[in-house]
Amino acid sequence: MDVLYLLIALSVVLVVIIAGALLWAVRSGQFEDLEGPAHRVLMDEDEHPPGGDSPHRDRGEP
Incomplete structure (x- = not known):
């Protein structure tokens, strides 16, 4: 019976x-934007990298 009191106390703790x-997780903003990262994965980046040619362009011929 003493073990039962110990288990109840441990479960409350x-x-x-x-x-x-x-x-703590709610106050620190962990649940602010749950769908944002999922949508960001699916979005296509249309911008080209700055300062260079497109990697798909043939550099041997004009």
């Missing part, structure tokens, strides 16, 4: 730690 970690 664990719940408090998990709740604290969740509150």
Whole structure:
């Protein structure tokens, strides 16, 4: 029966730690933009790299 009291106390401590970690994550902005990185992967970059030719251009002929 003494083990049951210990397990209940440990589970309460664990719940408090998990709740604290969740509150810290929410306050630090971890859940601000959940869909942004997923959309950024799908977006195509139309800009060419600065200061150079296109890598697809044939340099041997004009």
